[in-house]
Amino acid sequence: MYDGGKIITGLILFVLLVTFPIWYNHGNAGAVPKVELPKVAKECVLPASEMRTSHMQLLNEWRDKVLRTGDRSFDVKIGDKEYQKSLMNTCMQCHISKKKFCDKCHSYASVKPYCWDCHVAPVE
Amino acid sequence: MKYTIPLAAVLGLVFFALLGSQIPGMQYIFGVVIPYAAVLMFIGGFCYRVIYWAKSPVPFKIPTTCGQGYSLDWIKRDRLEAPVNSLEVAGRMFLEIVLFRSLWRNTKSEVHAGPKLTYESSKWLWLFAILFHYSFLVVLLRHLRLFLEPVPFAVGALEFADGILQIGAPTMYLTDATLLLGLALLFGRRVVNRQVRYISLPNDYFPLFLIAGIAVTGILMRFFLRGGIDITVIKTLAVGLVTFHPTIGGDLGAIFYAHLFLVCCLLAYFPFSKLMHMGGVFLSPTRNMANDSRMKRHVNPWNDPTIKPHSYSGYEDEFREDMIEQGIPVEKELPKKADDEKVA
Ligand code: HEM
Numbered sequence: 001m002y003d004g005g006k007i008i009t010g011l012i013l014f015v016l017l018v019t020f021p022i023w024y025n026h027g028n029a030g031a032v033p034k035v036e037l038p039k040v041a042k043e044c045v046l047p048a049s050e051m052r053t054s055h056m057q058l059l060n061e062w063r064d065k066v067l068r069t070g071d072r073s074f075d076v077k078i079g080d081k082e083y084q085k086s087l088m089n090t091c092m093q094c095h096i097s098k099k100k101f102c103d104k105c106h107s108y109a110s111v112k113p114y115c116w117d118c119h120v121a122p123v124e
Numbered sequence: 125m126k127y128t129i130p131l132a133a134v135l136g137l138v139f140f141a142l143l144g145s146q147i148p149g150m151q152y153i154f155g156v157v158i159p160y161a162a163v164l165m166f167i168g169g170f171c172y173r174v175i176y177w178a179k180s181p182v183p184f185k186i187p188t189t190c191g192q193g194y195s196l197d198w199i200k201r202d203r204l205e206a207p208v209n210s211l212e213v214a215g216r217m218f219l220e221i222v223l224f225r226s227l228w229r230n231t232k233s234e235v236h237a238g239p240k241l242t243y244e245s246s247k248w249l250w251l252f253a254i255l256f257h258y259s260f261l262v263v264l265l266r267h268l269r270l271f272l273e274p275v276p277f278a279v280g281a282l283e284f285a286d287g288i289l290q291i292g293a294p295t296m297y298l299t300d301a302t303l304l305l306g307l308a309l310l311f312g313r314r315v316v317n318r319q320v321r322y323i324s325l326p327n328d329y330f331p332l333f334l335i336a337g338i339a340v341t342g343i344l345m346r347f348f349l350r351g352g353i354d355i356t357v358i359k360t361l362a363v364g365l366v367t368f369h370p371t372i373g374g375d376l377g378a379i380f381y382a383h384l385f386l387v388c389c390l391l392a393y394f395p396f397s398k399l400m401h402m403g404g405v406f407l408s409p410t411r412n413m414a415n416d417s418r419m420k421r422h423v424n425p426w427n428d429p430t431i432k433p434h435s436y437s438g439y440e441d442e443f444r445e446d447m448i449e450q451g452i453p454v455e456k457e458l459p460k461k462a463d464d465e466k467v468a
Contacts, residue, residue, distance in 0.1 A: 007178040010406060011171055018167060021271040021366040029367045030273030032360050054350045056293040109355045110269035110280050114290060 033104040038094040045076055045083065045090065056113075059087060087115065092122050099124055127315075130330035134337045137389055138382050145381030154381045155361055156370045162388035169395025170403060177407050181425045187413040190229070194415070206415045213414050220411055224253055252313060256306030259299040260335070262286060263342075266297070270355075270362040292347070300343050307336045331399055334390055341383040352377030 001007070016023070044051045046058065062085035066072055072084040083090045095101040098121040106112065145154045191202025207213045219225040227250035231243040266283055269275045287295035311332050314324045345353050357374040364370035394400065406412065440447070440454055447454050 001178050002182045004178060007174065007407070011174050014403075015167060015171070021268070024272050024276075025363060025367050027367050028273075029360070029363045029369060032373070033356060049354075050351075052354045052356070053352060057350060060293040105356055107275075108273070109359060110275035110283065111294075112280070112284070113293070 030108075033108045035104045036097060036100040038096070041094050044094075045074070059091075059115075062086070087119050088122075096122050097124055098122060126324060126326050127329040127333075130326050130333050133330065134333040134386070137334075137386060138337060138341070141382040141385035142378045145378050145385075151372050151376070151381070154385055155372050155376075156365065158388045159365060159384065162391040166391040166394055169392075170400075173395050173400055174403050174407065177404070182409065182422075183424045183426055185413050185415075185417040185422045186409050187415045188410040189415050194419075208414050208416045208419065210414065213412060217406070217412055221405055224250055224257075226411075227253055248309075249313065252306055252309040255302055256310055259303035259306055262299040263297075263303055263339075266299075270359050271366050273359075273363050294346055296347070300339070300346075303339050304336070304343070307332060307339065311336075327397065331390075331393075331397060334386060334393070338383060338386045338390065341379055341386060345377065345379045345383055349377060349379045353380060 046054075051058075062074075066085050072086065074083050074085045074090070076083070083093075092098070098116075102113075141154060144150050187207070189206040191205025192199060193206040194201050194208045203212045204216050204219070207216050216225075228245055228247060230246050230249045232246040233241060233243050235241055262282065266279065266286060268279050269283065272279065283297075286297045286299050289296060289298065311329075314320050314328065314332075352375055354374055354376070357372070357376060358380065360373050361370055361376075390399075394402075437455070440456065444454055444456070444458060448458060
């Protein structure tokens with residue numbers, strides 16, 4: 001084998017690099033995020049499973065609708081309360097803590113929504 | 125045609141996963157068993173191929189030299205095109221691997237009026253290849269957020285830079301567009317350019333379609349078919365896989381299994397295909413050898429060890445008399461005394 005030393009070293013480096021997630025986590029999978037659910041209500045604006053997967057699409061839709069047509073009404077009633085299409089006036093009324101709710105999942109999934117550059121999060 | 129079979133194969137794989145993953149109990153197979161098997165095949169196959177290549181004999185020094193080689197010291201030499209030491213070779217390899225430098229030498233021959241034949245550098249291939257490979261790399265590195273807990277700062281920074289346009293939610297990534305664009309251009313090149321179309325084989329099209337399939341399923345999953353795509357559940361599975369405690373904590377959309385299955389197919393297929401150029405580029409003798417065959421003796425392993433090297437002076441010593449007799453010029457004349465004896 002010509003340059004066997006160099007090739008084997010390179011190969012070992014390659015394998016270490018490819019298996020990097022194994023060394024990085026070293027067997028510790030970390031905790032699955034536990035979010036604090038609202039106490040004031042029992043249901044979300046959509047079924048919880050749908051919210052978990054697609055809440056950002058709903059927010060995006062709301063944003064576009066409100067800003068383009070000015071239509072803030074949202075035809076889902078939760079209990080006897082009516083809600084409007086709004087980030088602060090709807091979501092954050094029930095989910096009163098951004099840190100204990102939104103951020104829990106987001107830091108786990110490494111997403112940093114830029115919404116809070118402008119929108120004001122509830123005071124905590 | 126040469127691309128219908130690979131296309132049908134990739135579509136077949138997608139449907140296989142879409143349907144298969146919906147059979148109760150099969151989620152564990154698609155989410156855990158197949159990924160582990162694929163990673164083992166990838167790493168094992170990769171090492172096997174590299175060691176197999178490393179073992180092959182190297183009879184000659186064959187670096188391609190495309191510039192002035194080392195010569196008299198007043199002749200300007202080209203250190204990158206005809207490297208003579210390890211440092212210069214390393215520079216050449218680095219630029220090759222990082223910037224795909226030799227693709228600038230992709231030439232297009234044309235006959236102009238005259239008739240005059242010209243060879244012009246055609247940098248399109250280089251551009252398409254750079255676009256594709258770097259988009260792929262960034263997508264791959266961004267995916268580390270699913271496998272690492274806590275997510276390192278660098279991965280977050282890459283996501284931020286890639287999503288800098290802030291279009292929609294979830295934000296659109298630049299590399300999603302450039303990856304698909306790169307693939308489309310590389311495919312288009314094989315279809316549009318007559319010469320390249322002629323030499324393209326099904327196994328040139330298959331990896332393109334497979335990677336396009338991965339990109340399309342990924343993009344559909346992120347932006348369009350979000351039903352059942354709970355990223356927390358997926359991350360728990362992904363982190364579980366790399367910590368050897370995989371769990372599937374919920375019903376995941378079929379499109380996720382299709383995406384993952386195609387990735388597994390890519391990993392398993394990789395070592396046995398042309399994609400091994402990833403490892404091969406490091407081992408290509410025309411790039412990684414120094415152009416020093418006149419400075420260092422390179423021994424051909426095929427040489428019969430019983431045949432000893434025979435230098436020219438030794439050769440002349442052996443045949444001097446005959447050479448002089450035949451009028452062949454020699455470097456050393458016959459000794460004077462020997463001459464006298466011959467006459468006497
Ligand atoms: C060859 C490797 C892979 C390639 C080229 C690839 C490509 C892509 C692309 C282009 C997207 C669109 C969104 C984005 O760019 O982030 C995507 C999304 C996604 N991929 Fe992959 N992928 C690969 C491997 C994997 C693996 C091994 C997993 C397994 C956990 C995975 C899970 C996902 C998920 C969950 C999404 C949706 C992300 C989101 O909604 O933000 N991918 N993939």
